[in-house]
Amino acid sequence: MASFPRAADSADRIYFTLVALIGGALLIYFAAVPALGLNVAFHFYLMLWITMASAFNVASGFAGYMPFGYVAFYGVGAFTTAILVKKAAFPLLLALPLSGVAGLVLALLFAPTLRLSGIYFGIVSLALAGICRLAITNMPEEITGGSFGLQLGSRAQPLQSFYVMMAVMVLALATILWLSRSRLGKALRATRDDAEAADMMGVNVPVVRLYGWLISAFFPAICGGVEAWYTNVVDTETAFNTLITAKTVIYAVAGGMGTVSGPIVGAVAMVWLDELIWRQFPLLNLLILGVATVILVLFLPRGIVGTVLRRKPHWRRYVP
Amino acid sequence: MELLILNGLANGLIVGGIYALIGVSLTLLYGVLRVVNFAHGEFVIAGSFFAFVLFSTLKIPPLLAVPLAAVAFFAAGWLLYYVLIPRLAKSDDPELMSFLMFYGVSIAAAALMLLLFEADSRSIDFTFTPVSVQVGPIYISTARLVALAITIVISLALALFLFRTLPGKALRAAIMNREAIQIMGVDIVRLSAFAFALASSLAGVTGVLVALVFPAFNPFSGTEYTIIAFIVVVLGGLGNPVGALLGGVIFGLAEQMATVFLPQALAQIVGFVILVGTIFLRPSGLLGTRFRR
Numbered sequence: 212m213a214s215f216p217r218a219a220d221s222a223d224r225i226y227f228t229l230v231a232l233i234g235g236a237l238l239i240y241f242a243a244v245p246a247l248g249l250n251v252a253f254h255f256y257l258m259l260w261i262t263m264a265s266a267f268n269v270a271s272g273f274a275g276y277m278p279f280g281y282v283a284f285y286g287v288g289a290f291t292t293a294i295l296v297k298k299a300a301f302p303l304l305l306a307l308p309l310s311g312v313a314g315l316v317l318a319l320l321f322a323p324t325l326r327l328s329g330i331y332f333g334i335v336s337l338a339l340a341g342i343c344r345l346a347i348t349n350m351p352e353e354i355t356g357g358s359f360g361l362q363l364g365s366r367a368q369p370l371q372s373f374y375v376m377m378a379v380m381v382l383a384l385a386t387i388l389w390l391s392r393s394r395l396g397k398a399l400r401a402t403r404d405d406a407e408a409a410d411m412m413g414v415n416v417p418v419v420r421l422y423g424w425l426i427s428a429f430f431p432a433i434c435g436g437v438e439a440w441y442t443n444v445v446d447t448e449t450a451f452n453t454l455i456t457a458k459t460v461i462y463a464v465a466g467g468m469g470t471v472s473g474p475i476v477g478a479v480a481m482v483w484l485d486e487l488i489w490r491q492f493p494l495l496n497l498l499i500l501g502v503a504t505v506i507l508v509l510f511l512p513r514g515i516v517g518t519v520l521r522r523k524p525h526w527r528r529y530v531p
Numbered sequence: 532m533e534l535l536i537l538n539g540l541a542n543g544l545i546v547g548g549i550y551a552l553i554g555v556s557l558t559l560l561y562g563v564l565r566v567v568n569f570a571h572g573e574f575v576i577a578g579s580f581f582a583f584v585l586f587s588t589l590k591i592p593p594l595l596a597v598p599l600a601a602v603a604f605f606a607a608g609w610l611l612y613y614v615l616i617p618r619l620a621k622s623d624d625p626e627l628m629s630f631l632m633f634y635g636v637s638i639a640a641a642a643l644m645l646l647l648f649e650a651d652s653r654s655i656d657f658t659f660t661p662v663s664v665q666v667g668p669i670y671i672s673t674a675r676l677v678a679l680a681i682t683i684v685i686s687l688a689l690a691l692f693l694f695r696t697l698p699g700k701a702l703r704a705a706i707m708n709r710e711a712i713q714i715m716g717v718d719i720v721r722l723s724a725f726a727f728a729l730a731s732s733l734a735g736v737t738g739v740l741v742a743l744v745f746p747a748f749n750p751f752s753g754t755e756y757t758i759i760a761f762i763v764v765v766l767g768g769l770g771n772p773v774g775a776l777l778g779g780v781i782f783g784l785a786e787q788m789a790t791v792f793l794p795q796a797l798a799q800i801v802g803f804v805i806l807v808g809t810i811f812l813r814p815s816g817l818l819g820t821r822f823r824r
Contacts, residue, residue, distance in 0.1 A: 277627055279634075327810065330567050333630055334761050335810050338803040341758065345803070349796040453754065457634060464631060497642035504635025505615070512622035 222528040230388065230531050233472070241377050245370055255373050255441060257482045258380045259434050263455075264462040264474035265387050266430035271460075272468030273396060274423040275403030276325070279333040280340025281431060281459055283321075284314045286450040288432030290347055293361040293445040294354060307375070307436045314432025317343075318425050325420050344451035360446025367443040376437050383430045384471070388531060390426065391471050399423045400469075431459075461504050467514025471531040476515050537669050539791040540784065545675045547783020548682035549740050553756055554763030554775035555689065556733035562706035562770030563726035564616065566629035570637035572756030574731055577640065578604065578738015579748045580648060586655050593657055593743055597681060600735040608731025612724040637753060644750035652747035678740045685736065686776055693772060702726055706770050762806045768816025778817060 244254045263285070270276045288310040295306040324335050347355055355361065390396040398419045401409040410416050439445045458481075466477020484503075489496045511518055520527050557571045568574075581600050585591040591599070615632065622628040659673035666676075693699040704712045705722055713719050741756070742748060763782050767774025785805065789798040809816070 277630065279630070323811070327814075330626060330630055331810055331814065333567075333627070334765065335807055337758070337761075338806045342800055342803045342807075345796065345800050454638075457638060460631060460634070494646060495642075498639050498646065501635045501637070501639025501642055504638065505632055508622070508628050508632035508635065509615070509618045512628055 225529045226531065229529060233531070234384070237475075238381070241380075242374075245373065251369060251373055253482075253486060255369075255376055257479065258376045259438060260458065260462055260482050261475050261478040262376075262380045262383045262430055262434050263459040264466065264478045265383050265471070266427050266434075267459045267463045268468050268474045269387060269390065269399075269423055270427035271463060272470070272473070273390065273399045273403065274420055274427070276328075276336075276424070277330075277333045277460075278336040278427075279456060279460070280336035280338070280343075282451055282453060282455040283336075283340040283343045284317060284428045284431040285435040285438075285455055286340075286347070286447070287317050287343060288314050288435030289439040289445045289450040290355060290361075290435075291432070292436030292439050293356075293363060296363055296440075297361050298354065303440055304375070307433055307440075310436035311429045311433045314428045314430075315425055317432070318428030321428075322421055322424065325417070325424060340451065340453075340456070344447055347451075348447045356446070358446070360444055360449075363440065363443045363445075367441070369441065372437055372441040376434075376441070379430065379433050379437060384475070386426060386430075388471050391531070395419060395422055457500075457504075461500070461507065463514075464504075465507055465511070465514055467517030467520070470516050470520070473514055473516040480515065534669060535791050536788075537667070539787045541666065541669060541671055542675070543784035543787035544780065545671075545679045545682075545744060545783075546787060547780035548679055548686070549737060549744060549779075550759055550763050550783045551776045551779025552682055552685060552733060552737040552740070553760045554767060554779045555686075555772050556730040556737070557760040558764045558767060558770055558772055558775040559702070559706075559726055559733075560730040561764065562772070563702055563709075564723050565626055565709070566616065566619065567626065567633065568730070569630055569633035569757060570640055570753070571633075571734060571760050572753035572758070573637050573640035573644070574604070574734035574753075575738040575741060575756045576748055576750065576753045577644065578735035579742040580644060580653070580738075581735060582739040582742045583648075583653055583655055586657055593655060593739055594677070596739050597736055600739050601732045604735025605728045605732035607735075608728035609724055611731065612727035616723065616727065617720075637757065641750050641753055648750060650749060650751070652749045654747045655742050674743045678743045681736075681740060685733070689733075689772070690776075698722075698725070702729075703772075758806075759802065762802050765806055765809050766817055768818055771816060771818060774816050774818045781817070 241254060241258060245251055267278075267281055270278050270281075291310040291313040292303070292306045295301040295309060296303055301309070321336075321339055324332060324339070327335055348358075390399075398409065398414045401412065401414055402416050402419055406416050435450060439450070462478040462481045463474045464477065465481050466475065467473035481503075485496070485500065488499050492499070513521060516530065520530060553571065553575055557568055560566060560568050560571075578600050581603065582593050582596040585596045585599065586593065615636070619625055619629055619632060659677065661673060663670045663672045664676060693703055701712065701717055701722055704715075705717070705719065705726070709719065759782070763775055763778040766778030766782060767776070782802065782805065785801060786798065789801040793801070
């Protein structure tokens with residue numbers, strides 16, 4: 212790999228040891244979940260949220276965009292899988308990558324919005340997600356199943372979809388780990404901090420932004436597909452639920468955007484917390500989620516990892 | 532068909548007036564504080580529930596609920612300002628973080644209303660006599676006409692306040708240049724708290740009108756109104772109160788005419804298309820004067 216020119220450097224050694232340790236621990240833990248008899252559904256969604264939050268981090272933490280309509284990619288991915296499998300008789304494992312492609316196509320369609328910034332981008336993204344939901348709701352019932360949604364029939368294989376979700380998560384984390392060390396990642400960060408200066412240094416700003424955007428759109432689309440397979444049903448109400456964006460954003464912010472580990476830490480902490488709250492007070496779940504977001508923004512705006520790194524700036528070299 | 536169009540125009544004006552009020556309060560908030568209130572729709576719906584509770588428990592008619600809502604929401608807004616905003620200013624990017632924070636407020640507010648009032652759609656069982664009035668060739672419900680009158684009164688009062696009184700001028704000055712006004716000796720924290728309270732108060736009053744004009748509301752209707760508010764604010768130009776009034780009326784007309792000419796499903800998309808189109812073609816809004824930060 213070209214991105215290890217200073218492999219002998221001790222900081223890098225610590226960095227990669229940490230990556231290997233954390234990555235290895237995650238892998239072994241998740242792989243062993245079904246064998247250990249742990250709650251498969253809980254861990255399936257934990258991996259889903261880790262993937263979503265990490266991919267969102269590419270757009271927000273690396274590129275500096277806040278796509279508040281992030282759910283659009285997820286929903287379109289879910290429907291692509293469902294339609295391909297149900298109406299065109301595609302095998303599932305072929306439909307999933309095609310969902311990712313659908314996400315990429317959608318991201319290309321939305322690419323003109325990348326010249327907006329700040330809240331304008333956020334608001335437009337929100338509106339585009341609304342358009343996507345309405346467009347799919349209004350498609351002929353033979354294709355999208357109308358308000359009943361699409362049932363995938365007897366294709367549910369919880370264990371198989373669990374491992375597929377795991378593969379998607381590993382792929383996403385590997386991509387983002389690569390990105391954070393690559394030229395592209397550095398160019399993205401430079402563009403986020405000061406687009407004009409980056410342009411001056413020879414960064415092709417629009418292209419770099421587009422690549423970041425595409426990476427960020429690919430994974431939620433696949434997540435949507437895998438979740439559709441896991442739950443066996445897709446409808447516009449759940450596939451385009453704003454709460455999906457909300458959770459993704461909250462988990463990413465909780466961990467700290469701009470680092471690889473941030474969204475993982477955030478997702479693990481918050482999904483676990485969410486599960487605890489949900490078990491104790493099912494009625495208060497939504498209320499506590501909202502209040503938690505407010506408290507997070509007010510008291511921990513840089514997230515868990517971001518706050519630690521601010522206290523100990525020299526750790527930045529070691530923490531992925 | 533002519534009747535349908537006339538009906539659409541009348542309803543567009545009435546609904547547009549309400550949209551204008553929702554937009555004005557949001558744009559004031561953004562202009563003065565540079566925060567994006569994603570929970571604005573929930574504030575509005577809270578106003579509707581406020582009127583609902585007053586009417587169903589104390590038999591207070593919606594007309595009397597308007598001033599009560601104004602006072603109650605003003606106080607609540609003042610309080611909320613000091614809880615939420617000062618800490619927010621410490622983050623790296625207050626504008627974007629405010630969007631996120633109010634996202635949380637929006638979820639929490641919707642959940643709270645869900646706990647208090649359950650998910651059923653509610654409406655206020657209050658009727659004016661006569662139920663409807665003939666205006667030219669069409670009939671309009673009295674409730675809608677009353678709402679229109681209140682909207683016009685509030686808009687005029689607001690315009691007078693913003694352009695003729697000292698605090699109003701201070702608000703407009705703060706929208707134009709937050710730094711300069713501090714040099715002129717204005718206490719920006721108190722002014723911001725006032726702007727937040729005023730915007731909340733307007734939102735609450737608008738909520739009462741929403742309960743009068745629209746058939747029903749439920750704890751989750753908030754998001755729809757937030758999106759409408761965004762459309763109106765963007766149409767009028769971010770932070771431009773006069774633009775928001777205009778944008779609201781235009782959007783109301785466009786939406787109501789769309790329901791006349793287009794199938795129901797497509798009519799819903801119109802708002803989103805207007806929003807995206809405006810941002811791309813005319814990002815400074817209809818009036819074309821962008822307040823510089």
